[in-house]
Amino acid sequence: MSSVTSVRHGAIAVIQFGEPPVNSLGQQTRVALAAAINAAIDDPAVSGIVITGHNGLFSAGADIREFGTPTMLAAPNLADLIVLVESSPKPIVAAIAGTCLGGGLELSLGCHYRVASTNAKLGLPEVKIGLLPGAGGTQRLPRLIGVEAALNVILGGEPVPAKLFAQTPLLAALVDGDPVPAAVALATDRSAEHAAGKPLPKAREFSAAGPHVEPLLIFARNTVRATYAAYPAPLKCIDAIEAAATKPFDEGLAYERSLFVELMFTPVSKALRHAFFAERAASKIADVPESTPVRDIRAAAVIGAGTMGSGIALTFLSAGIPVVLLETGADALQRGVARIRDVIEGQVKKGRLTVEAATIRGALLKPTLDYADLAEADIIIEAVFEEMSVKRQVFAQLDKVAKRGAILATNTSTLDVDAIAATTSRPADVIGTHFFSPANIMKLLEVVRGRETAKDVLATVMKLAKTLRKTAVVSGVCDGFIGNRMIEQYIRQALFMLDEGASPAEVDAAVEAFGFAMGPFRMSDLAGNDIGWHIRKRRAIERPDVMYSAVADRLCELGRFGQKTGGGWYDYKKGDRNAYPSGVVAELIEKHRSSLGVTARKIEPKEIVDRLVFALVNEAAAILEEGIAQRASDIDIVYLTGYGFPVYRGGPMCYADEVGLYTVVQRMRELSRIHQSDPAFWTPSPLLARLAATGGSFNAAGARS
Numbered sequence: 001m002s003s004v005t006s007v008r009h010g011a012i013a014v015i016q017f018g019e020p021p022v023n024s025l026g027q028q029t030r031v032a033l034a035a036a037i038n039a040a041i042d043d044p045a046v047s048g049i050v051i052t053g054h055n056g057l058f059s060a061g062a063d064i065r066e067f068g069t070p071t072m073l074a075a076p077n078l079a080d081l082i083v084l085v086e087s088s089p090k091p092i093v094a095a096i097a098g099t100c101l102g103g104g105l106e107l108s109l110g111c112h113y114r115v116a117s118t119n120a121k122l123g124l125p126e127v128k129i130g131l132l133p134g135a136g137g138t139q140r141l142p143r144l145i146g147v148e149a150a151l152n153v154i155l156g157g158e159p160v161p162a163k164l165f166a167q168t169p170l171l172a173a174l175v176d177g178d179p180v181p182a183a184v185a186l187a188t189d190r191s192a193e194h195a196a197g198k199p200l201p202k203a204r205e206f207s208a209a210g211p212h213v214e215p216l217l218i219f220a221r222n223t224v225r226a227t228y229a230a231y232p233a234p235l236k237c238i239d240a241i242e243a244a245a246t247k248p249f250d251e252g253l254a255y256e257r258s259l260f261v262e263l264m265f266t267p268v269s270k271a272l273r274h275a276f277f278a279e280r281a282a283s284k285i286a287d288v289p290e291s292t293p294v295r296d297i298r299a300a301a302v303i304g305a306g307t308m309g310s311g312i313a314l315t316f317l318s319a320g321i322p323v324v325l326l327e328t329g330a331d332a333l334q335r336g337v338a339r340i341r342d343v344i345e346g347q348v349k350k351g352r353l354t355v356e357a358a359t360i361r362g363a364l365l366k367p368t369l370d371y372a373d374l375a376e377a378d379i380i381i382e383a384v385f386e387e388m389s390v391k392r393q394v395f396a397q398l399d400k401v402a403k404r405g406a407i408l409a410t411n412t413s414t415l416d417v418d419a420i421a422a423t424t425s426r427p428a429d430v431i432g433t434h435f436f437s438p439a440n441i442m443k444l445l446e447v448v449r450g451r452e453t454a455k456d457v458l459a460t461v462m463k464l465a466k467t468l469r470k471t472a473v474v475s476g477v478c479d480g481f482i483g484n485r486m487i488e489q490y491i492r493q494a495l496f497m498l499d500e501g502a503s504p505a506e507v508d509a510a511v512e513a514f515g516f517a518m519g520p521f522r523m524s525d526l527a528g529n530d531i532g533w534h535i536r537k538r539r540a541i542e543r544p545d546v547m548y549s550a551v552a553d554r555l556c557e558l559g560r561f562g563q564k565t566g567g568g569w570y571d572y573k574k575g576d577r578n579a580y581p582s583g584v585v586a587e588l589i590e591k592h593r594s595s596l597g598v599t600a601r602k603i604e605p606k607e608i609v610d611r612l613v614f615a616l617v618n619e620a621a622a623i624l625e626e627g628i629a630q631r632a633s634d635i636d637i638v639y640l641t642g643y644g645f646p647v648y649r650g651g652p653m654c655y656a657d658e659v660g661l662y663t664v665v666q667r668m669r670e671l672s673r674i675h676q677s678d679p680a681f682w683t684p685s686p687l688l689a690r691l692a693a694t695g696g697s698f699n700a701a702g703a704r705s
């Protein structure tokens with residue numbers, strides 16, 4: 001709830017505004033703030049004004065939820081408010097503590113002076129949501145700190161410690177602790193001067209021009225073009241900053257405004273704003289309130305010291321949580337410990353970790369071959385071979401040794417968590433924690449909620465995910481949960497296209513041009529082609545009705561599992577991670593096509609992308625309707641953080657909404673005619689068909705209805 005208070009400190013009016021949790025400058029706050037400022041200006045007993053935020057921070061900026069709605073422009077909009085401040089006849093001082101970002105910083109730049117606490121961080125993160133500072137930031141900041149520093153702040157989008165501005169006109173003083181008293185003192189001092197006629201300092205009256213500006217802008221444009229080709233905002237930021245150095249202030253302000261509005265409606269900005277809120281929404285669970293008590297996690301244990309187990313152990317060590325790492329064999333345990341040690345030493349070599357911190361981190365690891373050593377763990381994560389019989393055996397053992405109240409987590413990537421839980425006498429303590437390889441790097445964590453998983457266990461693991469710096473998404477129990485269930489359809493289509501005429505390199509190139517970090521065949525070579533082979537063998541028994549191209553099985557029968565065997569869909573050279581098209585594979589695919597009696601055809605990149613992406617979307621619609629995912633944006637987060645989907649497209653569901661679900665369904669109908677291998681697959685999932693028929697979208701509220 002928005003609140004604005006005005007308290008007199010002598011002749012100074014201290015106006016404090018707030019809108020929990022981050023003092024975003026929504027319309028209610030803007031109206032109340034304008035009223036308080038006008039009242040202070042009109043009050044003859046007031047000689048100066050201080051503006052500051054509630055709750056120990058200044059402001060996170062404009063309310064992003066208002067964007068694209070009339071509320072955002074409702075008077076007073078942020079630009080109006082800043083003009084009111086800047087044109088005040090009485091000095092206005094911004095007292096900045098904590099976070100001061102975006103429109104919050106722009107509001108402070110409209111003030112005549114700024115006082116910041118040493119812990120304050122100032123920034124203009126708009127570029128990270130596909131925008132530029134749209135309330136004067138691109139015009140005032142370069143005038144106060146120079147074009148070069150302004151380029152860094154605006155293009156970087158990161159919060160900057162206030163002390164870095166101490167020697168610039170942006171900051172009048174840097175103080176320890178609460179900045180308000182110093183701001184009141186400054187306002188008092190300056191009000192006398194200005195009452196005597198001394199003009200008030202206004203950022204708009206400084207100059208950003210200079211001989212070095214042009215080369216700086218050329219360098220900035222070249223850098224941005226090379227790095228952010230898919231993102232329109234960075235170049236527009238530079239255009240706006242150039243205006244600050246070359247145009248009169250009001251012209252520059254109008255230019256900035258036009259660029260801001262243009263960016264606001266780009267699909268990239270809509271996607272980035274969607275991703276911002278989607279990541280935060282994913283941590284919320286409809287029937288598990290944020291007040292749910294959580295269990296203490298002071299010690300962890302990991303079973304299995306392979307690639308996944310050692311990566312998971314590293315994640316806990318990085319969070320300062322002691323880990324008991326258990327293996328069944330000394331050699332395997334030793335290899336796991338060595339893998340962990342190498343990663344930690346690598347971080348020291350790269351300067352990311354001090355020797356002392358590395359020593360402390362290493363000391364938190366306790367390797368063991370004895371299950372009894374797991375007795376004190378608050379959470380035990382199993383990362384053994386992806387075979388149900390093996391998992392069941394481990395959980396039966398855990399049930400005997402784990403202390404009461406310990407959380408028992410499985411890192412399975414596809415298996416039935418309920419079946420695993422049923423192996424124990426405590427199914428309420430069992431949960432899925434599906435990490436993605438490499439577990440110490442990938443942000444995504446699928447938290448698989450079993451039928452009997454207790455709410456406090458779920459709440460505890462969601463909180464733990466934040467401690468581990470993971471983005472957790474809750475999934476229900478199904479084969480493959482959210483991400484892998486969808487990727488299975490994606491891979492199926494990719495393999496069918498090899499049968500029909502495409503090469504691995506053509507498929508990969510098409511989706512990488514769409515924006516994926518890595519195409520399906522390079523990704524499979526990285527993860528290991530034997531993983532998919534193992535799943536297809538299981539699938540052939542469990543779901544013989546599901547059609548597959550056998551081309552991947554032919555590849556695996558040659559032992560071509562990918563990078564780890566020196567060859568997969570591509571050839572690899574020792575010490576070189578580049579993927580080289582393989583003559584062996586081309587021949588294998590050709591032979592396979594002949595065995596099918598298929599005449600190869602050219603498959604255009606658009607068909608490749610549509611078949612792969614809409615395969616994801618169609619399966620995702622089923623996942624959403626079945627309640628496996630809580631919301632469409634959760635599915636987007638899974639793909640943005642775990643599968644290299646381009647963030648500037650917002651995720652598969654956001655992208656489908658942008659294309660339009662009617663268009664998606666029409667395209668699927670075309671694909672079903674082109675694509676001979678599984679036309680039934682292209683039947684739209686019921687939810688997708690319903691939304692397409694009614695003009696709905698996945699990410700609109702209640703998309704599961």
Ligand code: T1G
Binds near residue numbers: 024060063099280
């Ligand atoms: N608008 C609306 N809601 C916001 C918000 C914002 N600017 N910032 C945060 N929230 C919500 C967030 O969704 C979450 O909601 C809650 O606040 C806590 O956020 C005109 C155009 C400030 C560093 O881009 O970087 O000004 O999930 O979990 O980890 O030029 O929030 O609780 O319902 O992130 O402590 C520019 C974005 C806006 C800053 C705090 N500003 N925010 O991090 O909390 S555009 C930004 C952040 C603008 C002007 C332009 C972070 C934070 P819920 P949180 P946190």
